[in-house]
Amino acid sequence: MTTVTTPVENSPIVLHLQPIIDLTDDQFFEFCQINRDLHIERSATGELLIMPPTGSETGNRNAKLTVQLGVWAERDGTGIYFDSSTGFKLPKGAERSPDAAWVKRERWNALTAQQQKKFAPICPEFVVELRSPSDQLQPLQEKMQEYLENGTLLGWLIDRKNRQVYIYRPGLSVECLENPVSVSGESVLPGFVLDLSKIW
Template identity: 65%
Template sequence: MNAFTVNLKPVLELTDEQFFNLCQANKDLKFERSANGELIIMPPTGGETGNRNGRLNQQLFNWTDADGIGIAFDSSTCFKLPNGADRSPDAAWIKLERWNTLTDEEKEKFPPIYPDFVIELLSPSDSLKIAQEKMREYIDNGVRLGFLINRKSRQVEIYRQGKEVEVLESPATVSGEDVLNGFVLNLATIW
C-alpha cells in the first residue's frame, strides 16, 4: 500500500501544535508533513519489513547504548526539520550534546532538530524515487549521513553532506563512518 498525500492548504494550514494533536488523536495512523504543509498518511509495514526494521534498530540501539555519545530513535519518532517538514525516518541518531540543547517540552513533542544520521528501509510498496527525495531532504536539512536500504535490489545508497550519493551492491556491512564512529550495520539480517 502506498502513502497518501493530502493537500489541506486550500482549506486550512495546520500549526505545529495542531499537527501534533492530530497525530496524538489518531495513534493508529502514521503521519508525516511535507515542507509545504501536505499531510502524508503512511501505511503500516508488512511483517517482513517490520522485522527487518526492528533488526536494524536493534543494531543501532545496541551500539548507541555501548557508545554513550548519542541517542537513537525508531520509526515512531517524528522530527521537525528546518524546512518545516515533519519526518519520521525508520531509524535515527542524534549526538547527545545536540539533543540536550532542547527543552523538555521540545523533547516530548516532535523535536525541532534534524538527526545526525538516518536510515530508511524501502518497503516493497514504497516508491524508490520518493524515498530518494526524502533522503535528499534529510541531507539538505543538516543530516550528516544517511542510508537508504533497498532489499529488493540489495543496494544501499549512502547520502553524505556535500557528496554524491554512493551506491553499494549487496554489501555485507555498512559503516557509520565518522558520524557514528565504530558503528557497523550488519546487513545479513536485513537482506
C-alpha cells in the first residue's frame, strides 16, 4: 500500500532570543556554521528563522536556476553570483539567504577579505526566491519587499506551485506574470534571460 502525502504549507520556526541573548554578527555566523543542516536567517529585530533543508525536487530546480545565472554572469563578467547557501547582512540589520543573488563586482571588491568570508554586509542588486511546495507565499513576499527596502534593484519571486513570477522593482508596483516561458534581467542584468521551462 502506498501513501501519498501532500506538502503542507508551513512557516519557519521563529526563535526569540532578545533581550536574554543578543548574538553578535560573529556569534550568529558561528551558530549557523555549527548548524549547517538547517537554513537559518535572522530578522532585523533579532529573531532567528529556522527552516529545514529544501526537498530534492526544489533543490534541483534551484540548481538549474543558479546554473543559468552563473553561465550568464561568467560570460558578462561585471558581477559575482551566489547560490542559496549564501548569507548577506542587509543594511537594515537582517541576515538573509536568497535562493540566488548577484552583486556588482566593484561593490563586492570594495568589501574586505574578512567581510567576504562571512555574511557579507551588502544587499545584492538582484535576488531570486523560489517557492517550494511547503512555503507560504506571504512570508516570501514580505522578504522580497525587505530586499527592495535594503537596496535590491530587481527581484523575482518564482511560485512554482501556481506557475507565477512576481517581479519586484524599486518604486513600482509588483508585477505578476502568469505561466511565463522566460523572464528577463532587464537593465540590471542586461542580456540575462531565465528559461523557466527548466524551473517549472
